[in-house]
Amino acid sequence: MLRRIRSRLRPLFSRLEAFGFACIRRILYCRARDVTASLSAKRVLVVAPHQDDETLGAGVAVMRLVEQGAEVHITVVTDGRNSHTSAKITKDQLAELRRQEMIDACGLLGVPPERVHFGPCEDRYVGDHRDKAYTHLRSLAEKVKPDLVISPSPLDRHYDHVAVGETIRRLAAEGVINAPVYEYPVWFYSVRTWTNPDRLSPKNIFHLFWKPARAAFTLPVVVVRTSGYLDRKRKALEAHRSQMFNLTGEPTWLTLPEDWLTNFFRAYEMFFPLPEAQRRAAAPRTEAAHA
Ligand SMILES: [Zn+2]
Numbered sequence: 001m002l003r004r005i006r007s008r009l010r011p012l013f014s015r016l017e018a019f020g021f022a023c024i025r026r027i028l029y030c031r032a033r034d035v036t037a038s039l040s041a042k043r044v045l046v047v048a049p050h051q052d053d054e055t056l057g058a059g060v061a062v063m064r065l066v067e068q069g070a071e072v073h074i075t076v077v078t079d080g081r082n083s084h085t086s087a088k089i090t091k092d093q094l095a096e097l098r099r100q101e102m103i104d105a106c107g108l109l110g111v112p113p114e115r116v117h118f119g120p121c122e123d124r125y126v127g128d129h130r131d132k133a134y135t136h137l138r139s140l141a142e143k144v145k146p147d148l149v150i151s152p153s154p155l156d157r158h159y160d161h162v163a164v165g166e167t168i169r170r171l172a173a174e175g176v177i178n179a180p181v182y183e184y185p186v187w188f189y190s191v192r193t194w195t196n197p198d199r200l201s202p203k204n205i206f207h208l209f210w211k212p213a214r215a216a217f218t219l220p221v222v223v224v225r226t227s228g229y230l231d232r233k234r235k236a237l238e239a240h241r242s243q244m245f246n247l248t249g250e251p252t253w254l255t256l257p258e259d260w261l262t263n264f265f266r267a268y269e270m271f272f273p274l275p276e277a278q279r280r281a282a283a284p285r286t287e288a289a290h291a
Contacts, residue, residue, distance in 0.1 A: 057184030066110035077119035156187035223268035
């Protein structure tokens with residue numbers, strides 16, 4: 001009975017969720033500084049927890065920076081072997097496929113294979129192996145010497161995004177990264193980032209409204225205009241075929257939902273610059289979920 005009521009209410013919840021995130025986005029856009037015209041750097045390091053995050057979060061910014069002559073390096077920290085469970089493809093084959101997809105997608109963004117770097121972690125488990133992620137990102141930051149870093153927002157309640165985002169914050173706090181850090185949201189547009197939707201207690205419902213509202217009104221935010229670049233961004237995203245299409249025909253092979261993807265094809269890409277005071281502070285550990 002309860003399940004039937006829940007399934008009947010699901011479309012209503014989806015519409016409410018979309019409306020809520022649209023309101024938050026509108027508030028952030030109103031407060032944001034448009035850095036499209038001033039976006040420039042000589043060397044850029046873009047950090048992705050998973051293959052596809054670089055395109056979702058910063059695809060247009062990357063294309064614009066490449067066009068301006070920046071040397072853009074992109075690293076994905078995990079190998080993607082755990083994104084799907086399949087009887088038709090092994091984890092090793094999936095990791096190899098996702099490696100090639102990453103090279104193809106970055107190529108479409110204008111970044112050649114020699115500037116695409118692969119990290120040492122398995123997806124879902126970066127938090128358990130922060131030392132490996134730290135060593136990889138530190139060595140890359142020392143090699144690239146970026147004057148702009150684009151990395152995942154630790155606000156996203158996703159185990160790998162939190163671990164990678166906090167590692168970049170640690171490197172900034174230690175002075176290894178001595179450049180502006182722009183953090184991009186991905187799972188920001190998910191109810192799970194703000195509360196536990198499986199337990200709709202009064203406290204959780206309060207968090208569902210209060211936390212995103214507080215973020216919308218207090219986060220420092222900059223935006224990059226996407227006009228003229230969204231078709232290429234879509235093509236780059238579709239190069240991540242294992243995430244966009246059901247490659248094996250198995251019902252368990254999930255793909256990124258189109259209604260959620262619309263969050264990344266708006267008028268602007270959005271970034272939260274890491275404030276100076278936060279750069280100097282040690283990155284806090286944040287409770288996060290495997291996903
Ligand atoms: Zn991700």
